[in-house]
Amino acid sequence: MGKDRDKDKDKELTSKNEMKLSQEFYKKAQELFKDYPKRVHALLPLLHMIQKEQGQISDQAMEEVADLVDVAITHVQGVVTFYTMYSLKKRAPNYIGVCTNLSCWLRGSKELSQSLLKMIDEEKDFKGKFHLEETECLGACDHAPVALCNEKYMEDANLDDLKDWCLAKCSKDK
Amino acid sequence: MIKETLVLLKNIRQAGYKGTIEEYQQTGGYSVWKKVLKDLTPDDVKKQVKDSGLRGRGGAGFPTGFKWGFMADVKGKPNYLVCNADEGEPGTFKDRELMIKDPHLFLEGMLISCFAVKCNTGYIYVRGEYYEAIKILKREIAQLNKAKFLGDNILGSGYSLKLVVHSGAGAYICGEETALLDSLEGKRGLPRVKPPFPAVSGFNACPTSVNNVETLANVPFIMEKGAEAFKANGTINNAGTRLISVSGLVKRPGVYEIKMGVNLKDIIYDFGGGTLPNRTLKAVIPGGSSSPVLLADEIDIGCDFDCLQKAKSMLGSAGVVVLDDTVDMPRLLHRLIEFYAHESCGQCTPCREGLNWIRILLRDLLARRLEKSWVDQIYRIAGNITGTTLCALGDAGAIPVMSFIDKFREEFLGYCK
Numbered sequence: 001m002g003k004d005r006d007k008d009k010d011k012e013l014t015s016k017n018e019m020k021l022s023q024e025f026y027k028k029a030q031e032l033f034k035d036y037p038k039r040v041h042a043l044l045p046l047l048h049m050i051q052k053e054q055g056q057i058s059d060q061a062m063e064e065v066a067d068l069v070d071v072a073i074t075h076v077q078g079v080v081t082f083y084t085m086y087s088l089k090k091r092a093p094n095y096i097g098v099c100t101n102l103s104c105w106l107r108g109s110k111e112l113s114q115s116l117l118k119m120i121d122e123e124k125d126f127k128g129k130f131h132l133e134e135t136e137c138l139g140a141c142d143h144a145p146v147a148l149c150n151e152k153y154m155e156d157a158n159l160d161d162l163k164d165w166c167l168a169k170c171s172k173d174k
Numbered sequence: 175m176i177k178e179t180l181v182l183l184k185n186i187r188q189a190g191y192k193g194t195i196e197e198y199q200q201t202g203g204y205s206v207w208k209k210v211l212k213d214l215t216p217d218d219v220k221k222q223v224k225d226s227g228l229r230g231r232g233g234a235g236f237p238t239g240f241k242w243g244f245m246a247d248v249k250g251k252p253n254y255l256v257c258n259a260d261e262g263e264p265g266t267f268k269d270r271e272l273m274i275k276d277p278h279l280f281l282e283g284m285l286i287s288c289f290a291v292k293c294n295t296g297y298i299y300v301r302g303e304y305y306e307a308i309k310i311l312k313r314e315i316a317q318l319n320k321a322k323f324l325g326d327n328i329l330g331s332g333y334s335l336k337l338v339v340h341s342g343a344g345a346y347i348c349g350e351e352t353a354l355l356d357s358l359e360g361k362r363g364l365p366r367v368k369p370p371f372p373a374v375s376g377f378n379a380c381p382t383s384v385n386n387v388e389t390l391a392n393v394p395f396i397m398e399k400g401a402e403a404f405k406a407n408g409t410i411n412n413a414g415t416r417l418i419s420v421s422g423l424v425k426r427p428g429v430y431e432i433k434m435g436v437n438l439k440d441i442i443y444d445f446g447g448g449t450l451p452n453r454t455l456k457a458v459i460p461g462g463s464s465s466p467v468l469l470a471d472e473i474d475i476g477c478d479f480d481c482l483q484k485a486k487s488m489l490g491s492a493g494v495v496v497l498d499d500t501v502d503m504p505r506l507l508h509r510l511i512e513f514y515a516h517e518s519c520g521q522c523t524p525c526r527e528g529l530n531w532i533r534i535l536l537r538d539l540l541a542r543r544l545e546k547s548w549v550d551q552i553y554r555i556a557g558n559i560t561g562t563t564l565c566a567l568g569d570a571g572a573i574p575v576m577s578f579i580d581k582f583r584e585e586f587l588g589y590c591k
Contacts, residue, residue: 035295035338037378043360044343048302069360082362083343085302097303102264102463102495103421105509136346136513137264137463138303141421141493142428151305 019060025049029068039069043079047086056090084135092131094169096162097148100134103141110134112145115159125170176432176440179407181395181415182388183431186275193310195317198278204323206398207285211331219290223393225401227413232258232349232386233462233491234566235479242291244373245381254382255293256358257284257390259300259307260342260349263462264513265493268417269387271429273300273307277314281337283390285324286397288335291383296335299354301342311339346517350565351384352376353519364519365565388417408434412478416489420446422496423453434478438468441477442496453498457581461490463510464570466577467497487577503582504589507574508536514571525568528559532575539589546590553579 028049032042043065050061057080066073080086098104098113113134120126140146143155149165178187185191185201198204210219224239245253261269272280288296300308315337318324326334340358342348348357352366355377376382392414396404405413412434418441421427425447432441438460442448449455455470460477466487475481482489497506515529535552538544556575559568579586 035336038359040360041358041378044357045341048341048343071360075361078362079360083302083345085344100509101513102459102506102510103427105506106422106495106497106501110509135303135344136517137262137266139261139267139270139301141265141267141419141495144421144427148303153306 019054019058021050021061021064022053025053026068040071043069043071043076044083047080051086054090055093057086057088092129094130094166095133095148095150096130097133097135097138098157099136099138099140099144099146099148101137103137104145107144109145112157112159116162119159119163120166123166126166129170130166176436176444178431178445179415179433180431181407182272182279182391182417183276183429185279186271191276193274193276193278195278195314195321198276198282203278203394204282206394207282207323208329210286210289210397211329211333216290216292219286219397222401223290223396226396226404227401227411228389228392228396228404229412229479230386231388231392231416231492233263235489238385238389241373241383241385242287244371245291245383246374247292248381251380252295253291253293254377254380255284255288255291255296256355256377256382256384257296257298257387258349258351258354258384259298259304259387260354261304261387261491262301262346262349263464263491263493264510265419265421265459265495266462266491267419267421268429268492270304270307271417272387272391273304274310277310279394280387280391281311281314281318283393284337285318285335286393287383287385287390288337289333294334294336296337297358297377298337298339299342299348299358300339301348302344308339308341315339345519346513347519347565347567350567353565354384355382362519364521365567367564409476409478409480411480416477416492418445418477419491419493420496421493422459423450423498423501424448424496425450432477435476435481438473438475438477438494441494442473446494446496449496449498453500455496456499456501457497457503459493459495459497461488462493463495463513464566464573465490466573467581469581503578503585504536504540507578508533508540510574511536511571514567518567518571522563522568524559524562525571528555528568529571531555532571539586542589542591544590546587549579549583549586549590
């Protein structure tokens with residue numbers, strides 16, 4: 001029993017260590033602070049860096065950031081859970097956001113997003129590689145439907161092109 | 175056949191224009207900035223912008239010159255200019271077009287405007303999903319620093335300015351100026367109680383002006399050609415050109431630049447190319463998703479702040495969304511309300527609870543679970559949201575509910591038991 005508990009603790013410690021923010025992060029943070037009157041003003045860009053680096057904002061990261069900008073941990077938690085671009089749980093490495101607001105909805109984006117979800121579920125190679133989300137207006141309504149594929153917009157998106165993009169990502173990973 | 179009046183899209187409409195600093199300078203770019211630094215005082219710039227009658231292009235249409243005029247000079251507190259590039263109003267995509275395709279036009283406007291309000295650090299708050307615009311702006315700002323149009327003691331004028339690009343993180347509410355300021359301060363984006371207005375206590379409790387991308391992009395023209403030339407494009411009280419984002423079920427969606435006051439019907443047919451083949455026009459949302467919907471026979475009106483207000487709608491962000499006879503209005507409204515209910519920041523009860531009630535009721539309606547009396551009940555809930563919240567998001571969600579039911583009541587009743 002006691003041994004098991006020690007094991008759990010070890011596990012917890014390793015995962016904590018894995019989530020530690022990198023030296024690089026701390027260096028970049030110092031640069032960011034120069035742009036704002038107070039450190040806490042840089043909180044959003046800091047969290048973006050963490051989300052990109054770790055695919056999530058873990059408890060460990062929130063605590064470290066709270067120390068870094070000197071605000072309550074609850075403040076950081078509040079911010080992380082308020083904005084949709086941050087996530088507490090680890091996201092799959094590739095992001096696809098399909099806009100389902102007004103103009104895209106009118107051009108069939110809801111159906112597109114549902115077929116995409118199905119395709120990603122069924123295709124065995126895609127498992128665990130793609131984080132799919134329905135987003136609100138992405139501001140490219142003249143090319144509806146629009147999908148945000150990692151950091152690039154796919155305009156006039158359709159299932160075939162999205163599948164090709166996914167396949168390209170998979171072959172790159174190999 | 176109407177034509178575009180090209181002020182803001184002048185360069186973008188040139189074939190092959192890439193928006194680099196060299197290209198922009200070849201078209202005369204940054205000559206106004208040099209002139210302003212050399213010959214003018216901040217008050218000169220403020221006066222000229224005020225005289226031009228420029229009104230904010232983000233949605234509310236507040237006169238920019240007045241906004242700047244309200245900024246208090248407080249000893250020991252720096253002034254800030256924050257550009258609102260958090261474009262998120264469904265059906266609006268003009269700011270992205272400007273930032274990506276002609277960033278220097280907007281940046282020159284930003285420089286001159288920062289000078290006008292005596293700001294030494296300007297922030298550009300870009301929505302997080304605009305990765306491309308963020309990358310371009312950062313790159314081009316570096317170019318500006320290299321060209322010495324930005325930095326310490328710019329061109330020997332004694333004026334120093336730094337520009338910072340700040341990325342949002344996915345919250346529609348941050349387009350509201352005080353929520354944007356909270357977000358820029360590293361907080362959740364919650365609209366503030368006003369007063370105090372940002373002009374008195376904005377970013378970091380200092381005097382701040384928050385202006386939209388398109389608004390700022392107009393400033394170089396005003397400073398180059400004068401207030402009268404700016405007014406000549408437009409109608410009384412509605413000076414200048416306006417970028418109209420046309421989308422939805424039309425043949426040629428896109429951003430078009432018009433003199434204010436141009437007929438909405440002409441915009442949809444001449445620029446947008448009209449409805450898709452074998453469809454008929456049903457309705458038009460004229461100013462972003464929160465503006466009241468217009469019926470097909472109501473669109474023969476001028477496109478400016480006042481005409482649309484007279485037609486009981488609004489120009490808002492000028493996001494024109496075209497709907498045809500295939501559109502199921504209750505379903506469309508349900509999608510819109512899902513959006514507003516999700517984006518409510520949660521501070522004010524009428525907005526947080528009311529929009530969610532409407533969302534749930536519309537879902538039930540679409541599942542044909544409601545009796546006819548519920549349509550009026552939905553309408554009443556919306557009526558109880560308007561005017562009862564800190565910011566305009568509650569109204570933005572409630573207004574389409576009321577206008578959709580007013581104009582398409584039969585469709586809603588058709589879903590009832």
